[in-house]
Amino acid sequence: MAIDAPARARRRPAGWANALFVLPYLIVFVAMIVVPLAMGMWLSTTKSDLFGVEAQVGFANFTRLARDPIFLETVWNTFYFVLLTVPALTLIGLGLALVLNRPARWASVLRTIFFVSTVLSVTVVTLVWQLVFTPDGGLIAVAAEALGGSPVAFLNDQDLAMPAIAVTTIWWCIGLPMVLFLAALQQVPRDLYEAARLDNASRWKTLTRITLPSIRRTFLLVVIIEIILQFQLFGQPQLMTRGGPNNATRPIVLFIYETGWRQWELGYAAAAAQVLFAMILIAAMAQYFVASRKDDR
Amino acid sequence: MKLATWLAAAIMSAALLGCGRGMEDTRTELVVQRFFGACEAQYGAVDDPAEAEGECGIMTALINRFERENPDIRVVENIVFWPGYDQLTAQLASNDAPDLVTMHGSVISDYQARGLLEPLLATDLAAIGAPPERLTEAARAAVTIDRRIWGLPIDTWAPLWHINMNLFREAGLVRDGQPVLPRSREELIAQAEQFKARTGKPYFVQSTANEYAAFTRNFYTSVMQQDGVLYPEPRRADFTTDEARRALALFREIHDRRLTTINQDYSAAVAGFINGQGGVFPVGTWMVGDFHGESQSRGRPLSGGYAVMPFPQLFPNRNVTFADGHVWVMPADSERSPEERQAAMRFLAFFARHQFDWARTGHLPVFRDVIDSREWRALPHRDALAPLAETAVPLPKGVRRQFPIETIVGQESAAAISGAKPIDQALADMERRVNEILSQL
């Protein structure tokens, strides 16, 4: 930054005017993110409801969270859900991309089919899947009965409810990882494949030695993006199971919503939100770390 | 730039769409917020409540009627999803209070304690034709806090036993045209087993999935019938009692013996009962009208075979049923004009006048004279329901946060009854969680 003095003097008056370009955004940014973030942190140290702050309680909300079995269960549930969905989304997405990465017309039709559910909203998705899972005349129950089986109450079974929500989510979200992998596959230099063909390498070898290493970074990015997304699970259990049965499908975000809006404990909910924020921040920093290494290669 | 032009055009037209309404309407605006569902498709054009059936239909028809009779009032009807308290709380926090809201009696104290409701004065009550002495005990208890009245009750509801008489007959549980109901836990199990043996169907149809209120109603009722104390003080719950244990044990036994349908959510249970999947559907007064209508249609499992009874006394100590009720309350709003308040009072007076129409839903009327009226008694099944006026008891008014508590009690009961948790642990967890909430008040 060796700028000569006259140049600096020349720019200074223009400098403030230049800031006008970023000012509109910055105002919104401060009002919608900076201020609420600071307020949220402050709220998490208070006892308050939607109608006002009652008392300053310091870190009491956080110690209460650490002792609250229901909250701890929601943390576990959230991690469990991430574990159920992220590997599946990543691997299925990768598999689909590998098979559908070709110019043929049928491949393009199939790509459309796998992406189409992504544009539906969570309320439509949950409505659809409730009608698939319900043991009373749901799609799976009807199919099971036709095959001589008996219906299973997926959403009312402690052990099956979360996997059922995971299946719903995978159905809903599979488009994004597939598209990301497809984009990455397009970037793999053609000449690498040419070279492999000349070497008479098997398909498997081409896949493991060329394709997969070339999209390594995308793989990591997909994992991290999906972790961040799935950590924020909310609508599916709120609409499909209300967090039940026996608390088995209540994620952190639903806990925040119910505590703040139903139980009127806004400070406590804000504290839970900070905990979730910390978790996502760690994942986001991992993403930044991965993304910034791009330039090293 | 085509995209930008297209966007601009779209936004302009969208903005125009948004602004086209509400011009040159000088009528007084009355914002009414309610649950009970939306059914404009079916009842949008009906303004005679006698032609409507069910809570949603009758409510819609009543409000249509009010609009017709009061052309100088513009009613803005805001239908929220059940029970709408999350939204109401958010609205009140943002000073966007409706003029009148439907609220359960059990929830009033939360809002009242925060100064969010406006009480009805003695003069108001007289003006709308609902003086306190006209109200039943349960209805008056539902709206009275600190000797002031915080809304117009429109009904008292209680869990009932809706009965498929065709199946009961098949099971040999009909005597003199009346269903034979159990008078003790032992009789209940015995009759239910007999029912199952003779009909091949479970005795109960129950809504147990994705819903907790039904569990809570059964639990509260069973403990209250044993004279058990649920809340020794307004801010302390006591659920680790023998009474509570016996209550859950009974429903767990019913579940374990498969004397009930399992895994049905609310709509599946309603459909199940209508389709004759079981003998007894324990659900509230609000279904009486719907099920009676079903029994009048031909060729259906309920045809000509529907009866309804108060929750029977299964424990020897006291004949009582946990109850609640629906109330119109008026959120406090410093910006409400006298004209708007006047319009709200006319709306309340209208509902007080049409108490009988609303009672056609199956809910218990709030006025003693309506319960005693020949008109009400002439409605189907109402003789059987009349004793509820004495036996329906809400939780003590001092207990706040009854709505989130209901969910917790239901969740833990469900866990115990389905066998996910031992009963003692479920009760301990229930007590701890509820007391945690109450201690934060």
Place this chain on the structure above:
Amino acid sequence: MTRPALSGRVAVALVVVGAVLMLVPLLWVLALSLKSNAELMADTHSVFNGRYTLQNYADLVGDGQVFRWIANSLIVSLGMTAGVLILSSLAGYGFARLEFPGRRLLFVIVLFGLAVPEQAVIIARHQLFSWAELHNTHGALILPGLSAPFGVFLMTQYFRAIPKEIDEAALLDNASRFTIFWKLLLPLTIPAQATLGIFTFLSAWNDYWWPLISATNKEMFTLTVGIASTQMNFAQTEGLGFLMAQAVFAGLPILIVYLLFQKYIVQAVAGAAGR
């Protein structure tokens, strides 16, 4: 050569089966929406008996509330898209091309905003809007979305990639900064605008939590919240077929948008998320 070809065919077969599984739930709902409520109440197996009706759709159109919700969703999504494009382009140009005090620091702070999830700010934001009495307006549904730092980040990168010679030549012609931005550079960023616009539109259309707590008035419901409201209605009298028709109807506009702009949407989503 047969072995790899076989495994390739197995893979394709698996994917086709997967595609069928993707479609079956949608077809199921479509079929349910074409049945009378009374028949479904008795038994959902009646789906297969061949008696279909459009009554549910007729009721839906007669009822009209779903149109109100679609209009709200359109207003909010288009408004947010336009706002994000304008703010992000201005800010992106500013951060990429212009010197002003604190530029670097501000940009880093904005980047930090990328890591802030909705959950961390939503409670306080709700309080803020309450105090400002903004809830139940279209503005309240649009405003929070305008703060997403992603657009600024994307546009800054894009402006940086445009050769500086273009504006320097214009500066010599005494063009103002705004003229350069508006006349010269902005047209060059159309691909990025499309990416950002599509991405914003889709996420605004499907936004759930914020509209759920901010739009509490039925007149202000977006489609997502409106559908949820009918879904969670206890003792709801509208039948299953009607609900399903509503779901189909609600899904249609966005599906049509998707099929029309498919290529761009896929590119946009890949481009946007990959950065």
